[in-house]
Amino acid sequence: MNNRKLALNPSSRMLLCAFSFSLLTASSLSLPLAAQTSGKLVVTTEDAAIVTGRLVFSTVDEEIRSPKSITLTNSGAGTLTISSLVLGDSDEVVNAVNGRTSDYKRAGDFQILNAPALPLSLAPGQAYELSIQFAPQRGSGIVSGSPTHTTNGENYASLTISSSDPSQPSAKVQLAGLNAFAYEGTGEPSAAEIARSFGLGNSIGSEALKLGGAKAPLGEEIYSPNWLRANASSPVLLWPLARYGARKTGLQGYTKYRENASGSEPTIYAFPGGSDVSGGENQRLLPKVSIDGSTVTPTANNIGETPAGAFSLKFSGSYTDDALNTPDQPHNWRTYPLRDSQGKLIPNTWYAIVDPGNVLPTEGNEVGKNFDYQDGAFLLSNARPESANLDPSVPKAAPGNSSLVLFFRSAVSGTLADSEGKGIGFTSTQRNKNDTFTSTPSFDPSSLLLNTSSATGTLVVTTTNSSPSRSDNTLINGLQLAFDGRSIPFTVSSKILGPLNQINTPPFQQAGIFLGPDQDNFIKVVVRSTDVNTLGIEFYQERRAVGTTLSTVSLANPGSLQNLELFLIGDPSVGTVKAAYRAVYTSSDTGRVNLPGTVNLVGADFGRYFDPQSKAGILAYSKDSPSFKIVFDNFQIVKTNP
Template identity: 70%
Template structure:
């Protein structure tokens, strides 16, 4: 049962006016009729634009009203520009809301334009209008116990829409985000997933909870690399500070440094200034300032940019990104995730780095609680030292011969079967038992390649499942490919008979596509009764499963083969399904199943990715093992 520990709502009306920039009145003229030519051009400058451009990000604690931020509108055209409206409305990022949290994206009332001008307003060429925007939360945030999410009402999103007569972009939308922490320190702080969404990203952190845990096991889209290199050797590494939710104390703290792989002296990037005042100083906030020569300043590329010549690690205080450099009593202190924009597209060479320094068995001095937001960074212009770990490396194009597996010969350099023969598949769908040193999602002893005759792969099922919160699927064999622009079909042929699939609904066999065991689409055969198999088209999104459609096939004991198809169109963001059943006296031909999955927001980019995933799965949760014989698996180009 969910219990709101604290949900204090305070309605605040901020009455504060800012003065327009010097000379503005001489440059801007109020008009009553649209006489200006429509050839002006709107340019927008937002604060923190080097970190998050065309977005305004606020943070506060316990509904405290903090300083406003400025957005500058400039006419960079050659003719006058008319601003006709400034409207605060809902956020269009609602598709990426945490489960049950769509109301967080309808919070226009939490933001105010303190110096809204009379409209319409005409800006002469090169003239600017500076808007002062304030975040004033109109609801209290609280902690929910026994819930899959950390807090309620902490995230607040809206959009400022600027309408002009700029013919190229008549409506310019500026996303607004306000993070209202429940309170100071401890369990009152925001979770790493909430911080990531505040910057407009759809990166999957893997949990909405505050405490992620210190085990050396990857969560969400996390990638572990002990060393990193600059992606573009002509440009600096940039470690932008995104958040600082450490204990409030005075003095310099949070020393962030580079540690060269070759050894030598650490290279300091930045240091935080503490603060003991009620508002947390430069702790307990997003986008904190850093200390430069004893002065608190907003970071710039000039102050934090570094040019390491070779591979490097990163440390915050004594917490290293390379686990081998941490002391034995320190667990996994850093977690690194690729940055994805609101549509799920990778932002190449940009990483969301979160750190929780300290030792195990925390004492009041250690401060370790596994929340991984004592320091939060945007690492830019870097990639893993090993190029094979880089998710921005495009996969093969659908139809490539390496994506067509007929199991007629062993394939070197791929996952192997019980006899050491390469299967052609390159990875397994990671499950929640995988760690840095073990891979329970892969069991070669349950796989057997038979190259005789036409070639087959025999998969013996394990007591496992990818569904909902199980996430312990064994041998979800998969291939990676570039699924961004070419429609593709993932298909497999399973040889009959299939009478061994007899325990509904837990014995299943088929194909899947999707990024992980909380987010995938499958087409499987499963038992419905003693003499019927159901073909199920199923989607799981954020560990919530939905059956799209089903169809029944009688007489599985006489079924000679079953072909399954998932066809995906990245242009329409859709996935459809079909099957073909062959009996001795009947061939159904290709039959389309009802229903279409349409992907949006971050889901779209993760399914249609530089390294999209598709493969085969078979399992028997809470039921006897069975053997499934695959004749082939293919990822081919398809008609949309």
């Protein structure tokens, strides 16, 4: 098919495997003498080229498929003793979808087929290969109202290996088994379930099998028609993570890239069909591929490609560039920046999923296209969007930078404009469900007025009938700034000018500040009507569209308020977010008051909040309530005072 293959250099291999923690020990040169003369454990998993420290299995309807291997090697100078091999719960339970924590306690679904007698002694250079089998002990199903598409389809556990290695007495391998309900149709797993099986912390935006074909960003999706090699000295790699196409014989799912300058379309590989129940390399995770007529396991040496300039991806005739998908130009690919299980972005690495077919379904003619986006699922590495503005791994300004301190005293060029065309300082809005790749209904300049006529300056926001809460996701003018939230403790704050007795209709007249990546996942502290003519402050978190109020306090005499300051305090060193307020009246001042409650961000939530492009801003809305005006005196993202 394609002779332009290039071996992966060591730096690219390290980048590729970075999204899963490595079990390799430190160099013996840095260890004490006693450690240098002892045994040293190296754990190698079968699919280490794609995902290290993890075994990933798939099956359909509880079928028992082939086992996979974990190799235990003694790379030290002395004898290594393996003292125990224990199957237990997965470490990734913090990433469970709402209520599905039992999926991460499935040790009984995995078996060591050739468990050795323990203790096991390995001489220097000796290895032992464990054979692990996934044998699901419960049936999966499609159940209405389940938080995931497939109920009981995801099964996670871990294998803990205890040894005499003084630098690593306990090593752990994560185990994942995906048990599809049935072959093809609605029985297949969803793109979100596939991502979790590989330990990815991405927000796909939906748990549904059919994600819909709208040309609108879903979850963290980045729409880049064309791509560039990130490191020109290394190849682009498109690893096949999953293939859930129709079961057929012969080759199918031809996967190519298109060199835009020349228009040439070299084939990377295809997927072999077959006459067995699985249809060859269909209906499974980590399929083998066909290259030059041979069925092989993909490696860095046989799938590496070296496009000279901008390129697009192509699968079964469907391109990442919608304009090339003639005749109907459907949105056939969705691409997500890769996050590990802790939510950390892996630069230049992407979860790319595709639903082929260039003729849109019409009533009575579905033409086989259902927008499930898992006919092919890929790990794209050493690639970046052609437009640098689309790259979410490029850090923004650190807390305290002047661009993150807005006093609204003058217009700011290059930022969102108000009703009079004056730049207000905010650079984007929190995307709502109506935003597309070409339009932003989440932004309404007619409801904004930058008032620079006085020395203080204000931003006046007129609320709209919208809301970010739960599944509504219609917020308009969730004005935000991006900042580097990874290392410096920071405080997000805003001062709202009183009086505030115009906020008098519960429950969805609200105004305040927020922190978070999207309208399904955010933390806010707001002033709101808690009862008719009663004002309160609410500290609130929404996670995967499920809301939790951490605390609420009442504010007396809203008509006498001169100003109200709201604070969200984030600390990336411990993964916490707290809230506070200060209310200034005509004759009194509460001082800064800490609100009860703390948000503890763990797992993928941690990385998505404390990100190279963390997001925070102001919001004001009146869902199904009378509109009102709110006056913001300032907005700041600064370093937290010690």
